[in-house]
Amino acid sequence: MTDKHHQATQIVSLGRDKKWTKGVINPPVFRASTIVFETMDEMRHAAKNKTNGEMFYGRRGTPTHFSFQAAIAELEGGVGTALYPSGAAAISAALLSFLKAGDHLLMVDSVYEPTRDLCTHILGGFGIETTYYDPLIGAGIRDLIRPNTKVLFLESPGSITMEVQDVPTLCRIAHEHGLITMLDNTWASPINSKPFEMGIDISIQAATKYIVGHSDVMIGTATANEKYWPQLREHSYLMGQTTSPDDVYLAARGLRTLGVRMAQHEKNALQVANWLKTRPEVDHLRHPAFDTCPGHEFFKRDFSASNGLFSFVLKQGDADAVTALVENMSHFKMGFSWGGYESLILGIFGIDKIRSATKWDASKPLIRLHIGLEDPADLIADLSAGFERFN
Numbered sequence: 001m002t003d004k005h006h007q008a009t010q011i012v013s014l015g016r017d018k019k020w021t022k023g024v025i026n027p028p029v030f031r032a033s034t035i036v037f038e039t040m041d042e043m044r045h046a047a048k049n050k051t052n053g054e055m056f057y058g059r060r061g062t063p064t065h066f067s068f069q070a071a072i073a074e075l076e077g078g079v080g081t082a083l084y085p086s087g088a089a090a091i092s093a094a095l096l097s098f099l100k101a102g103d104h105l106l107m108v109d110s111v112y113e114p115t116r117d118l119c120t121h122i123l124g125g126f127g128i129e130t131t132y133y134d135p136l137i138g139a140g141i142r143d144l145i146r147p148n149t150k151v152l153f154l155e156s157p158g159s160i161t162m163e164v165q166d167v168p169t170l171c172r173i174a175h176e177h178g179l180i181t182m183l184d185n186t187w188a189s190p191i192n193s194k195p196f197e198m199g200i201d202i203s204i205q206a207a208t209k210y211i212v213g214h215s216d217v218m219i220g221t222a223t224a225n226e227k228y229w230p231q232l233r234e235h236s237y238l239m240g241q242t243t244s245p246d247d248v249y250l251a252a253r254g255l256r257t258l259g260v261r262m263a264q265h266e267k268n269a270l271q272v273a274n275w276l277k278t279r280p281e282v283d284h285l286r287h288p289a290f291d292t293c294p295g296h297e298f299f300k301r302d303f304s305a306s307n308g309l310f311s312f313v314l315k316q317g318d319a320d321a322v323t324a325l326v327e328n329m330s331h332f333k334m335g336f337s338w339g340g341y342e343s344l345i346l347g348i349f350g351i352d353k354i355r356s357a358t359k360w361d362a363s364k365p366l367i368r369l370h371i372g373l374e375d376p377a378d379l380i381a382d383l384s385a386g387f388e389r390f391n
């Protein structure tokens with residue numbers, strides 16, 4: 001389990017090796033395509049070391065990238081981190097780095113919808129078959145594994161319906177069959193769960209969210225263990241994946257306050273969630289730290305803290321009532337994404353239509369909240385006024 005004190009110190013110091021920072025606190029922004037060399041020996045040396053932190057060509061990275069990659073890899077507990085222009089790019093690149101025509105992919109049914117669409121509209125076209133599984137399947141995953149199954153993909157918790165998966169059990173069974181395990185670890189961020197300690201081979205972050213923390217950069221990361229890092233790194237490079245050093249600088253800047261921001265998001269969210277529990281309109285909370293959330297027992301075992309993102313289900317309400325609830329808020333804004341300092345609210349419909357292995361009761365509306373850094377009393381007052389409009 002995470003040593004939170006040591007981790008707080010790690011977050012301040014990681015990636016600030018003088019070979020990259022040149023002595024300044026925040027690694028400078030090195031913008032590059034061409035890197036020039038004085039001699040043929042220098043070029044040969046760079047080519048030989050192009051994959052271990054030496055400058056070779058812009059797409060291989062600059063000290064700005066190397067610093068952030070080292071920080072994320074160490075925080076997640078992996079060997080190497082590849083960077084991508086978005087979380088969705090990290091997901092697609094990780095899958096395409098290891099899947100080929102004829103392979104079979106096991107994908108969690110509660111996955112972020114665009115990931116589901118990637119499987120349907122792109123991987124399917126490449127002859128890669130996807131089977132969706134119940135996020136709470138646990139050891140039952142064994143029955144879905146085929147001779148051509150190559151990857152088991154997890155997202156825990158699911159970013160809308162919040163089911164927490166039994167990651168260690170799923171990884172153990174996947175490895176008995178030689179599968180590669182990939183986890184969309186965005187909700188935990190690199191600090192609130194340790195995917196490689198649970199048996200994950202590749203951990204993916206939509207760093208766009210909590211790592212950046214200010215809703216102003218799109219960026220993704222994929223971190224691999226020793227066995228899969230060379231292939232992830234090289235296949236991502238060959239697919240042309242690269243990130244702007246300016247975006248990497250802003251992500252690295254966000255990383256330094258990740259711990260303190262996440263703690264405040266968690267504290268604020270728990271206060272709002274406990275108030276929602278008292279509301280007669282609420283059927284149940286889907287917040288991993290509450291026992292009404294599927295997989296709550298796995299949250300208690302595998303996570304060191306929660307954050308600001310959770311959902312709740314209303315006992316009833318049609319689209320007009322939900323619209324009245326979520327519109328005209330003073331502090332909650334409606335927007336896709338989460339993990340910034342601002343509070344967001346989404347009334348999400350049609351979840352039953354993006355499920356293949358599980359059933360979703362669409363008669364009860366789901367509201368997803370991202371609890372930001374505002375005063376929780378203001379957020380509760382906002383929601384209270386929303387319920388007045390709802391009723």
Ligand SMILES: Cc1ncc(COP(=O)(O)O)c(CNNC(=O)CNC(=O)c2ccccc2[N+](=O)[O-])c1O
Nearest residue numbers: 086087088089112113159184186206208219336337
């Ligand atoms: C768990 C997880 N994993 C990957 C990504 C993609 O990251 P990126 O945005 O940097 O590409 C995300 C992005 N999250 N974005 C959101 O939650 C906003 N919602 C949506 O984009 C969306 C899209 C289609 C349908 C429904 C939703 N929705 O969540 O409401 C994520 O939540």
